[in-house]
Amino acid sequence: xxxxxxxxxxxxxxxxxxxxxxxxxxxxxxxxxxxxxxxxxxxxxxxxxxxxxxxxxxxxxxxxxxxxxxxxxxxxxxxxxxxxxxxxxxxxxxxxxxxxxxxxxxxxxxxxxxxxxxxxxxxxxxxxxxxxxxxxxxxxxxxxxxxxxxxxxxxxxxxxxxxxxxxxxxxxxxxxxxxxxxxxxxxxxxxxxxxxxxxxxxxxxxxxxxxxxxxxxxxxxxxxxxxxxxxxxxxxxxxxxxxxxxxxxxxxxxxxxxxxxxxxxxxxxxxxxxxxxxxxxxxxxxxxxxxxxxxxxxxxxxxxxxxxxxxxxxxxxxxxxxxxxxxxxxxxxxxxxxxxxxxxxxxxxxxxxxxxxxxxxxxxxxxxxxxxxxxxxxxxxxxxxxxxxxxxxxxxxxxxxxxxxxxxxxxxxxxxxxxxxxxxxxxxxxxxxxxxxxxxxxxxxxxxxxxxxxxxxxxxxxxxxxxxxxxxxxxxxxxxxxxxxxxxxxxxxxxxxxxxxxxxxxxxxxxxxxxxxxxx
Ligand code: FAD
Ligand code: DLZ
Ligand code: SF4
Numbered sequence: 001x002x003x004x005x006x007x008x009x010x011x012x013x014x015x016x017x018x019x020x021x022x023x024x025x026x027x028x029x030x031x032x033x034x035x036x037x038x039x040x041x042x043x044x045x046x047x048x049x050x051x052x053x054x055x056x057x058x059x060x061x062x063x064x065x066x067x068x069x070x071x072x073x074x075x076x077x078x079x080x081x082x083x084x085x086x087x088x089x090x091x092x093x094x095x096x097x098x099x100x101x102x103x104x105x106x107x108x109x110x111x112x113x114x115x116x117x118x119x120x121x122x123x124x125x126x127x128x129x130x131x132x133x134x135x136x137x138x139x140x141x142x143x144x145x146x147x148x149x150x151x152x153x154x155x156x157x158x159x160x161x162x163x164x165x166x167x168x169x170x171x172x173x174x175x176x177x178x179x180x181x182x183x184x185x186x187x188x189x190x191x192x193x194x195x196x197x198x199x200x201x202x203x204x205x206x207x208x209x210x211x212x213x214x215x216x217x218x219x220x221x222x223x224x225x226x227x228x229x230x231x232x233x234x235x236x237x238x239x240x241x242x243x244x245x246x247x248x249x250x251x252x253x254x255x256x257x258x259x260x261x262x263x264x265x266x267x268x269x270x271x272x273x274x275x276x277x278x279x280x281x282x283x284x285x286x287x288x289x290x291x292x293x294x295x296x297x298x299x300x301x302x303x304x305x306x307x308x309x310x311x312x313x314x315x316x317x318x319x320x321x322x323x324x325x326x327x328x329x330x331x332x333x334x335x336x337x338x339x340x341x342x343x344x345x346x347x348x349x350x351x352x353x354x355x356x357x358x359x360x361x362x363x364x365x366x367x368x369x370x371x372x373x374x375x376x377x378x379x380x381x382x383x384x385x386x387x388x389x390x391x392x393x394x395x396x397x398x399x400x401x402x403x404x405x406x407x408x409x410x411x412x413x414x415x416x417x418x419x420x421x422x423x424x425x426x427x428x429x430x431x432x433x434x435x436x437x438x439x440x441x442x443x444x445x446x447x448x449x450x451x452x453x454x455x456x457x458x459x460x461x462x463x464x465x466x467x468x469x470x471x472x473x474x475x476x477x478x479x480x481x482x483x484x485x486x487x488x489x490x491x492x493x494x495x496x497x498x499x500x501x502x503x504x505x506x507x508x509x510x511x512x513x514x515x516x517x518x519x520x
Pocket of ligand 3: 352354355432435436447459460
């Protein structure tokens with residue numbers, strides 16, 4: 001360490017990248033890296049136990065790697081007796097310890113944390129530099145400029161801009177293969193026997209085991225199973241997971257992207273979101289590897305384009321959308337939904353087989369794949385009119401990849417249409433037919449998707465119509481939904497009453513979640 005006062009570089013739990021702007025420009029001999037396990041972050045919602053283990057273990061491994069590489073790291077553990085409890089409190093203590101000439105921090109992923117960081121210049125008698133997070137492809141001001149004055153800010157147009165910007169799957173200014181989007185090839189139902197290769201599962205090492213004990217001790221009442229913790233906690237393990245995906249699962253990723261199979265939790269998905277969001281993997285690098293697989297003839301265009309679209313399209317888009325619409329996005333409830341979250345989201349205690357399987361996977365793995373989140377868990381919450389803030393809390397708590405910047409747009413805008421249609425052209429509302437077509441859930445369910453009302457009817461069927469009728473005034477003029485109401489109007493009055501009565505019976509039977517699952 002040089003004789004000059006050092007620069008203090010706080011690194012947050014989702015900033016575990018050696019290329020982090022506040023770190024990559026620094027020299028080892030005049031920098032103190034500060035990493036903090038803090039109570040405020042661990043408890044502002046009652047995160048799934050695996051999510052806390054993942055973040056703390058990845059942080060501890062990252063700190064050890066930095067130290068091995070010669071950096072000075074001041075690491076504050078959660079169980080330290082003098083833990084100040086918050087990022088701001090720990091930075092204050094670290095300023096006292098190290099007397100830095102400045103604090104350099106990369107902007108936070110979440111609005112709540114960024115608000116706190118922006119108060120540091122007034123709080124601390126020390127220069128504070130907040131650097132933009134350049135680990136994303138689209139900077140926040142760039143998204144704002146793009147969205148400004150546009151009639152439509154749909155993801156598809158944004159995605160094309162990102163394709164041009166990165167050059168991914170582009171040829172002389174045109175999309176490779178002649179089309180921007182191959183989504184219509186990516187809707188195949190599952191085959192009778194789906195044999196997806198197993199991704200690498202990592203056994204907890206000593207560091208992870210220590211964190212597991214800490215979490216069991218301090219957060220034993222949180223949702224989730226810890227015995228099945230197998231997430232990658234280092235960039236090396238994350239790369240191994242990526243290697244296996246590109247080699248074994250990318251070729252079928254597109255085809256079965258929307259398929260769901262009972263008890264098959266990964267299928268052909270990459271399972272990389274936890275590592276990308278922590279900063280262990282570089283999203284652009286992953287996209288280049290996918291593109292190479294296509295160019296080398298190892299994966300078809302529909303899979304590769306689909307994977308790249310999820311990352312430079314959806315992932316970047318929801319981040320821009322989040323920052324454009326915060327803080328209001330947290331409060332939106334355009335469909336005026338007011339029912340509390342049903343208890344079965346926490347207990348899994350439902351005889352709807354699709355929901356119970358998705359909740360089981362969520363409980364055991366802190367993960368469910370996209371179509372399960374969207375068309376089963378999200379669809380039910382939409383149709384039943386669950387209050388957005390309850391649904392948002394649930395999704396933020398239960399997934400190991402959940403940070404508000406990515407969870408909130410997906411929940412409030414994508415599944416609940418609570419933003420009134422800024423993100424989605426129409427609500428993703430579907431009856432039991434969709435789930436039956438795209439999964440094997442219905443075969444052994446207590447209900448039948450072909451029974452529409454009354455005894456044995458799949459609850460999604462009457463709820464679908466109840467949702468449409470409740471929201472008719474809001475949706476009737478939407479060209480992508482309007483026709484649904486002609487079908488409704490053609491039904492006999494008796495039939496319509498059967499649908500609405502059946503839906504009311506389902507809704508009346510929903511037991512509200514007990515207090516204390518998501519927040520104390
Ligand atoms: P893959 O299916 O292999 O997709 C590849 C990558 O694309 C993902 O790793 C992810 O980085 C990105 N991606 C795909 N879809 C989206 C999307 N809609 N938004 C942002 N990135 C996307 N993803 C999160 O990372 N954190 C969340 O908190 C989160 N909450 C969600 C809530 C709801 C209601 C829905 C519908 C989706 C949510 N997603 C979230 C998006 C998506 O479900 C997960 O990224 C995906 O299931 C992670 O598994 P995977 O890595 O195997 O993804
Ligand atoms: C989610 C989380 C949790 C549970 N705990 C911590 C922590 O103790 N220390 C930390 O640096 N980060 C944690 N995180 C992740 C932060 O909430 C994350 O860094 C924010 O998303 C930043 O915006
Ligand atoms: Fe789900 Fe309905 Fe199928 Fe049962 S019948 S698994 S509730 S979609």
